[in-house]
Amino acid sequence: QVQLVESGGDVAKPGGSLRLSCTASASNLSDYYVAWIRQAPGKGLEWVSYISNSAISTYYSDSVEGRFTISRDKAKNSVYLQLNSLRAEDTGVYYCVRGALRFDSWGQGTLVTVSS
Amino acid sequence: HSALTQPASVSGSPGQSITISCTGTSNDVGGYKYVSWYQQHPGEAPKLMIFDVTFRASGVSDRFSGSKSGNTASLTISGLQTEDEAHYYCSSYTNINTWVFGGGTKLTVL
Numbered sequence: 001q002v003q004l005v006e007s008g009g010d011v012a013k014p015g016g017s018l019r020l021s022c023t024a025s026a027s028n029l030s031d032y033y034v035a036w037i038r039q040a041p042g043k044g045l046e047w048v049s050y051i052s053n054s055a056i057s058t059y060y061s062d063s064v065e066g067r068f069t070i071s072r073d074k075a076k077n078s079v080y081l082q083l084n085s086l087r088a089e090d091t092g093v094y095y096c097v098r099g100a101l102r103f104d105s106w107g108q109g110t111l112v113t114v115s116s
Numbered sequence: 117h118s119a120l121t122q123p124a125s126v127s128g129s130p131g132q133s134i135t136i137s138c139t140g141t142s143n144d145v146g147g148y149k150y151v152s153w154y155q156q157h158p159g160e161a162p163k164l165m166i167f168d169v170t171f172r173a174s175g176v177s178d179r180f181s182g183s184k185s186g187n188t189a190s191l192t193i194s195g196l197q198t199e200d201e202a203h204y205y206c207s208s209y210t211n212i213n214t215w216v217f218g219g220g221t222k223l224t225v226l
Contacts (some may be wrong), residue, residue: 035215044119045154045162045205047215059213095161101209102152102167109161 002027009110020081022096030074033100040092120218127224133194138206146187150209
């Protein structure tokens with residue numbers, strides 16, 4: 001069973017930036033599509049972005065388009081999410097998730113808090 | 117794409133069956149077979165339960181089943197057990213290469 005580990009969550013001010021990382025153990029992450037899905041405190045799941053295994057295709061939700069950037073580094077077996085122009089509503093747990101047409105492996109999440 | 121519509125809560129007694137609905141549009145649920153369901157216990161990451169409308173993920177009990185009719189997908193849990201108490205989320209692929217989730221349903225096993 002692949003294990004995904006997120007890192008990079010922190011407290012940031014509105015307008016600030018953070019970079020989230022996702023690495024995989026016991027699996028070659030570069031073979032898979034990877035998504036980021038977030039969950040605001042006490043709220044439901046929200047799909048944020050995904051990247052194809054080749055990194056050629058990337059997609060974003062309307063709420064983060066133009067502010068967030070997903071990327072991957074094959075050599076480091078990692079996927080990243082760059083969060084810019086952060087807003088209070090970006091606060092939540094960010095999950096790194098493996099899958100293209102279904103999300104079958106989830107990390108434990110990393111907490112992003114946007115507050116002044 | 118607006119969030120898929122799920123009931124906020126459902127409940128049932130041990131041994132009973134319950135069904136959670138998930139309503140979208142022809143641009144998501146109704147247009148694709150890529151509907152999946154996730155179970156989330158408090159403080160834990162979600163877990164894939166059903167994918168491609170009807171297929172159970174590896175290790176998932178056959179008490180869980182999925183179906184779809186038109187723009188509405190459904191998750192049925194039969195023989196309710198106390199450990200089934202959790203939040204359940206549906207999700208669907210969309211016509212603009214994105215994903216959309218339902219608002220979530222809290223299942224209470226009385």
